[in-house]
Amino acid sequence: MPKITFISADGGQTEIEAKNGDSMMFAALDGHVKGILGECGGSLACATCHVYVDEAWADKLPPVSELENDMLDATACERQPNSRLCCQIEMSDALDGLTVTLPASQL
Ligand code: FES
Numbered sequence: 001m002p003k004i005t006f007i008s009a010d011g012g013q014t015e016i017e018a019k020n021g022d023s024m025m026f027a028a029l030d031g032h033v034k035g036i037l038g039e040c041g042g043s044l045a046c047a048t049c050h051v052y053v054d055e056a057w058a059d060k061l062p063p064v065s066e067l068e069n070d071m072l073d074a075t076a077c078e079r080q081p082n083s084r085l086c087c088q089i090e091m092s093d094a095l096d097g098l099t100v101t102l103p104a105s106q107l
Contacts, residue, residue: 002096006033006051009104018091024098025049025087035102042087044068048107049086050075051100058082060098061089077103 001017004024008014016031018024028036028049037048044067053061061084064072068088072079086100 002091005099007101020092023087024089037106047071047074050103051086053082054099076105
């Protein structure tokens with residue numbers, strides 16, 4: 001099971017294990033990670049699952065779709081080059097060790 005480390009805006013770290021095939025958003029909700037809301041359930045309609053992906057992992061993730069790209073313009077905190085909506089990232093063993101930073105707010 002791949003592990004994900006979430007770093008909060010104040011520097012606190014939470015490590016969870018995800019099931020292969022689950023989105024990172026569902027894994028975060030299952031793991032009670034504070035700072036991921038996922039209000040739309042992963043249908044790319046809320047942008048409350050915004051994360052900043054650690055640079056080392058940027059090339060290992062699927063590309064940003066057109067719809068995700070549009071929704072990334074609606075995040076509560078400023079979009080950055082490494083911004084992703086984590087409901088669009090399917091977990092697999094290839095992503096074991098993935099590290100992301102949470103924005104200060106999702107709303
Ligand atoms: S959960 Fe709504 S866009 Fe990701």
